[in-house]
Amino acid sequence: MNELVFFINNVVISGSVSGSIYAIGAIGVTLIFSIMRFAHFAHADMMTFGAFMVLLLTTLFPAAGASLGVPTAVLMLPLAMLLTAALAVGIDKTFYKPLRAHGVKPIVLVIGSLGVTLILQGLIRLFSGTGGQSLYVDDRKEIFRLALPFEGARAPIVVTEPQIYLFVITIVAVVALHLFLNRSRLGKAMRAMSDNPELAQASGINTNTIVAVTWMIAGALAAIAGTLLSLDVTFKPDLSFFLLLPIFAAAIVGGVGHPYGAIAGGFVVGFAETLAVFNWNVLLRPFRDSLPAWLELPSNLAFVGTEYKIVVPFFILVAILVWRPTGLFKGKVI
Amino acid sequence: MSSTTRPLIDARDVHGGYGGMNILNGVNMTLEADEVGVIVGPNGAGKSTMLKAVFGLLHVNQGEILLNGQPIQNLPPNQLVQRGMGFVPQEKNVFPSLSVQENLEMGAFLKPQNVKRMLAQIYEFFPPLYEKRRQPAGELSGGQRQMVAMGRALMAEPSLLLLDEPTAGLSPLYMNEIFDRVKQINAAGVGILMVEQNAKQALAIADKGFVLAAGQNRFTDTGAALLADPDVAKSFLGG
Numbered sequence: 001m002n003e004l005v006f007f008i009n010n011v012v013i014s015g016s017v018s019g020s021i022y023a024i025g026a027i028g029v030t031l032i033f034s035i036m037r038f039a040h041f042a043h044a045d046m047m048t049f050g051a052f053m054v055l056l057l058t059t060l061f062p063a064a065g066a067s068l069g070v071p072t073a074v075l076m077l078p079l080a081m082l083l084t085a086a087l088a089v090g091i092d093k094t095f096y097k098p099l100r101a102h103g104v105k106p107i108v109l110v111i112g113s114l115g116v117t118l119i120l121q122g123l124i125r126l127f128s129g130t131g132g133q134s135l136y137v138d139d140r141k142e143i144f145r146l147a148l149p150f151e152g153a154r155a156p157i158v159v160t161e162p163q164i165y166l167f168v169i170t171i172v173a174v175v176a177l178h179l180f181l182n183r184s185r186l187g188k189a190m191r192a193m194s195d196n197p198e199l200a201q202a203s204g205i206n207t208n209t210i211v212a213v214t215w216m217i218a219g220a221l222a223a224i225a226g227t228l229l230s231l232d233v234t235f236k237p238d239l240s241f242f243l244l245l246p247i248f249a250a251a252i253v254g255g256v257g258h259p260y261g262a263i264a265g266g267f268v269v270g271f272a273e274t275l276a277v278f279n280w281n282v283l284l285r286p287f288r289d290s291l292p293a294w295l296e297l298p299s300n301l302a303f304v305g306t307e308y309k310i311v312v313p314f315f316i317l318v319a320i321l322v323w324r325p326t327g328l329f330k331g332k333v334i
Numbered sequence: 335m336s337s338t339t340r341p342l343i344d345a346r347d348v349h350g351g352y353g354g355m356n357i358l359n360g361v362n363m364t365l366e367a368d369e370v371g372v373i374v375g376p377n378g379a380g381k382s383t384m385l386k387a388v389f390g391l392l393h394v395n396q397g398e399i400l401l402n403g404q405p406i407q408n409l410p411p412n413q414l415v416q417r418g419m420g421f422v423p424q425e426k427n428v429f430p431s432l433s434v435q436e437n438l439e440m441g442a443f444l445k446p447q448n449v450k451r452m453l454a455q456i457y458e459f460f461p462p463l464y465e466k467r468r469q470p471a472g473e474l475s476g477g478q479r480q481m482v483a484m485g486r487a488l489m490a491e492p493s494l495l496l497l498d499e500p501t502a503g504l505s506p507l508y509m510n511e512i513f514d515r516v517k518q519i520n521a522a523g524v525g526i527l528m529v530e531q532n533a534k535q536a537l538a539i540a541d542k543g544f545v546l547a548a549g550q551n552r553f554t555d556t557g558a559a560l561l562a563d564p565d566v567a568k569s570f571l572g573g
């Protein structure tokens with residue numbers, strides 16, 4: 001029983017946490033690709049930027065959330081989403097739009113986005129310092145321990161307050177995106193432009209508007225993902241290093257250009273990571289007595305050490321590109 | 335006809351092409367509001383290119399194109415849709431992952447208040463589309479796709495509909511159906527300018543025919559007159 005609780009805490013919860021974060025990041029990458037046809041490498045830094053905005057606002061008004069009973073950082077999230085959406089539109093106007101106007105190849109935009117990565121990272125570092133900082137400035141991080149009503153279940157299931165916010169916000173974001181894409185006029189136009197940009201224009205759809213809306217959504221989602229991650233652990237200016245590979249792996253696993261694929265891909269990558277670093281010894285321990293004597297279980301039975309977690313999305317990325325380059329949902333090939 | 339009436343489309347000495355190379359070398363074209371105009375000619379004559387020039391998809395380097403007397407050359411397509419033009423490209427003329435109904439809705443993107451009324455009209459006009467309204471357009475047959483494409487363009491209630499080879503690749507059955515529909519659309523007061531490979535059939539429904547060759551007008555007359563002209567028949571209609 002305790003082993004099961006251990007599995008839930010270390011795989012189910014922690015996999016869902018990273019899965020949600022990767023999914024929300026990957027949706028942005030996939031939307032940008034489907035509208036503008038380039039891989040936006042600065043996306044992970046937009047996530048860091050969003051989290052940094054939350055940190056700034058929380059440091060400025062540390063007690064704002066207390067009166068409402070929510071952590072100040074969560075209260076500041078909508079504002080940070082607006083700021084990051086504005087940043088995304090601004091970056092597009094300043095850097096990508098002039099390039100598109102010249103009719104450059106997608107690879108030029110990709111390299112341009114690497115430049116934007118360096119700019120954003122430098123700026124964030126300049127203002128935030130290089131160390132890690134908690135987004136819980138004035139609040140206390142609640143930890144919930146749910147004891148199981150079973151005999152012999154000594155260890156509780158542990159969920160932290162930011163993880164609960166994360167699950168709720170992820171579900172709200174995904175449902176909102178689904179409704180936007182399938183019910184609203186602009187959302188349908190976005191799908192139309194992803195399908196056939198020339199015909200979208202010939203139908204009277206203003207493609208500049210769609211591009212701007214795409215950046216707003218991608219920016220707002222990036223702020224959510226970056227903030228949720230920073231709430232769960234801490235804010236660091238180099239968060240993007242650990243996000244870039246998993247979110248691209250997630251977008252490609254799901255099939256580039258498919259928002260739902262990106263969600264699935266996010267969870268595939270998130271769970272693959274946590275399963276790979278999980279110590280399987282714990283689950284085998286109850287059967288120790290029935291194992292043959294010569295088979296001694298090593299104390300650590302994880303596939304890779306935690307410090308090598310980042311190789312998992314890398315491996316998934318390589319595997320999917322070799323065996324199924326269009327991803328699980330038949331997306332486009334980058 | 336009073337002298338103040340302006341033709342629906344009036345193209346004068348249009349030169350244009352891609353990347354500095356001219357494909358059109360002075361094309362003239364006049365179409366009245368209630369007419370069907372058909373552009374025919376050999377491959378590479380600039381038929382589709384002329385249609386694209388009218389719809390702003392191609393840079394016009396010289397000459398002018400007037401829509402109801404207003405110059406429209408080199409305006410972006412979305413502004414031309416606003417001014418009452420609808421365009422059905424030959425290929426890639428639907429949004430494959432969108433449902434049939436969503437395809438049609440996109441046609442009325444600029445007139446969202448029209449969607450309900452126009453959807454009902456289009457479904458009445460193309461009954462097979464109603465049955466397939468929830469199906470992705472990419473799963474339809476060629477003829478049904480053409481219906482979706484024409485329906486999409488009609489959703490904005492255009493005064494001029496541009497059709498680029500609407501019967502290309504269709505079976506004879508669908509071909510006749512599409513020609514019938516074109517006649518009906520025209521009868522409802524929509525001017526039609528179409529490029530066609532099936533020159534004889536198209537000229538038969540044409541008020542005006544434009545025979546292009548090497549980016550210039552070769553013959554311009556009524557459809558019936560062109561069909562009867564032995565010179566046209568010999569050089570362009572296969573005898």
